[in-house]
Amino acid sequence: MVERSAVIAALDAVIDPASGRGLVAAGLVQGLVVGEDRAGFALEVDGARAALYAPVRDAAEAALKALPGLARASVILTAEARPAAAPRTAGLSRAAVDQGRPKAPVPTDRPAHVRRVLAVASGKGGVGKSTVAVNLAAALATRGLSAGVLDADVYGPSLPTMLGIAGQPAYEDGAIVPHQAHGLKAMSVGLLTRMDDAMIWRGPMASQAITQMLTQTRWGTAEAPLDVLVVDLPPGTGDVQLTLIQKTPLDGAVVVSTPQEVALADARRAHTLFQKVGVPTLGLIENMSGPVFGQGGAEAEAARLGVPFLGDLPLDAAVRQAGDAGRPVVLADPSGEIAGRFAAVAARVAAELGL
Ligand SMILES: Nc1ncnc2c1ncn2[C@@H]1O[C@H](COP(=O)(O)OP(=O)(O)O)[C@@H](O)[C@H]1O
Ligand SMILES: [Mg+2]
Structure with missing residues (x-):
């Protein structure tokens, strides 16, 4: 049985290259699910930087798999279109923060080639x-x-x-x-x-x-x-x-x-x-x-x-x-x-x- 606290500590030991903080402290870990022998979450990053985070995703997954008793780890990289410097305002609901943001543009980018x-x-x-x-x-x-x-x-x-x-x-x-x-x-x-x-x-x-x-x-x-x-x-x-x-x-x-x-x-x-x-x-x-x-x-x-x-x-x-x-x-x-x-x-x- 894997402890949620151990999972969080392991993820916070992986550094977010943008802020220099641990992934949890940087607010990038969303929807963490911890099961008996498995854990998974979405690594939610700024859309413009998504490609940079593939190695971070791999590192997070490796950190989870290194935990004793954890057989399966899955980390999904999700890109959110938001200004890079959007503050994560403490005490405000997510919805309230969302309303203050410019509306995410509908992506017109097609898959390349x-x-x-x-x-x-x-x-x-x-x-x-x-x-x-x-x-x-x-x-x-x-x-x-x-x-x-x-x-x-x-x-x-x-x-x-x-x-x-x-x-x-x-x-x-x-x-x-x-x-x-x-x-x-x-x-x-x-x-x-x-x-x-x-x-x-x-x-x-x-x-x-x-x-x-x-x-x-x-x-x-x-x-x-x-x-x-x-x-x-x-x-x-x-x-x-x-x-x-x-x-x-x-x-x-x-x-x-x-x-x-x-x-x-x-x-x-x-x-x-x-x-x-x-x-x-x-x-x-x-x-x-x-x-x-x-x-x-x-x-x-x-x-x-x-x-x-x-x-x-x-x-x-x-x-x-x-x-x-x-x-x-x-x-x-x-x-x-x-x-x-x-x-x-x-x-x-x-x-x-x-x-
Ligand atoms: N024409 C068909 N004849 C027999 N079995 C079919 C046929 N079309 C689909 N199936 C079977 O029905 C089940 C559901 O099909 P699937 O393609 O998975 O549906 P969906 O993606 O709409 O949920 C599968 O087991 C599939 O193999
Ligand atoms: Mg189907």
């Missing part, structure tokens, strides 16, 4: 959003495009399982080096933290972590830009999703739904959310189509919304088995029926994105 960013969204969890995200990325790669996937689903990151990747990413010159899996570049919020406690994902923290993974991951280089980055968004149409899609420079979105009316109503809300922020919905995909959940609902809904219908994917055990085994079905069975359907979706999406 990424040509197009495509969101895969759903109004509801469990409809196959991640399945579509990884298979669509794989189908785009099959077309000869360089493709990456960013798993931004803070509620249930599933990319590590679906692509068979594990382990914290490496940092190089302050940039995150993405994993490589089946020819895809991949990064998941699930690789940055293995905390079971979803509490640490306050809305702003989630969007900061995702912005960081988006902009500080070396997705492409000047010589070899990434053609398309597929972002697996968290399900739902609440504040977290709204903030996220406002902050993420998206070129288009694909909405996944099952054929049932409840799921379709949620898909409709997802489309409305994209409309609100001016991101084009490239189309609706019906997943788990067939005798169990029905068929045709998404096509009718797409017609009502005036967005393209991209096709349906049958409920098929091979899809789930491939996902569980860490190899998307499009690659596990490249000449199969499902791969053919994804190829058609990929062709349309690529055309819409001008790729």
Whole structure:
């Protein structure tokens, strides 16, 4: 059992290069969670300096791991857009301090060397959003495009399982080096933290972590830009999703739904959310189509919304088995029926994105 006080002392022994003080004294440690054999927190730093703090993050993590009894440590670097010299006013609530600050500008910076960013969204969890995200990325790669996937689903990151990747990413010159899996570049919020406690994902923290993974991951280089980055968004149409899609420079979105009316109503809300922020919905995909959940609902809904219908994917055990085994079905069975359907979706999406 690790003592919280020991964790705090260990973190305060790591020096903040900007102020010369310990990380805790400098006010950089946010949302500290201490469990039986694990600890994690967000290192919240000024946005302009975020890249400088990657080594500090590593040092903090090493300091935690050096504690006896602590098996797992995770430190998420989150960048907050605020003036570098903003005072941490004692005695004032965080909200009061926030109100005194200039409004954080909506970042317009796109990830470097990424040509197009495509969101895969759903109004509801469990409809196959991640399945579509990884298979669509794989189908785009099959077309000869360089493709990456960013798993931004803070509620249930599933990319590590679906692509068979594990382990914290490496940092190089302050940039995150993405994993490589089946020819895809991949990064998941699930690789940055293995905390079971979803509490640490306050809305702003989630969007900061995702912005960081988006902009500080070396997705492409000047010589070899990434053609398309597929972002697996968290399900739902609440504040977290709204903030996220406002902050993420998206070129288009694909909405996944099952054929049932409840799921379709949620898909409709997802489309409305994209409309609100001016991101084009490239189309609706019906997943788990067939005798169990029905068929045709998404096509009718797409017609009502005036967005393209991209096709349906049958409920098929091979899809789930491939996902569980860490190899998307499009690659596990490249000449199969499902791969053919994804190829058609990929062709349309690529055309819409001008790729
Ligand atoms: N067409 C399909 N046929 C069979 N199983 C599927 C299909 N699509 C998704 N699944 C399975 O359903 C579960 C939920 O899918 P997932 O992609 O994780 O959903 P989400 O990301 O929307 O929560 C997973 O176990 C996945 O393998
Ligand atoms: Mg998912």
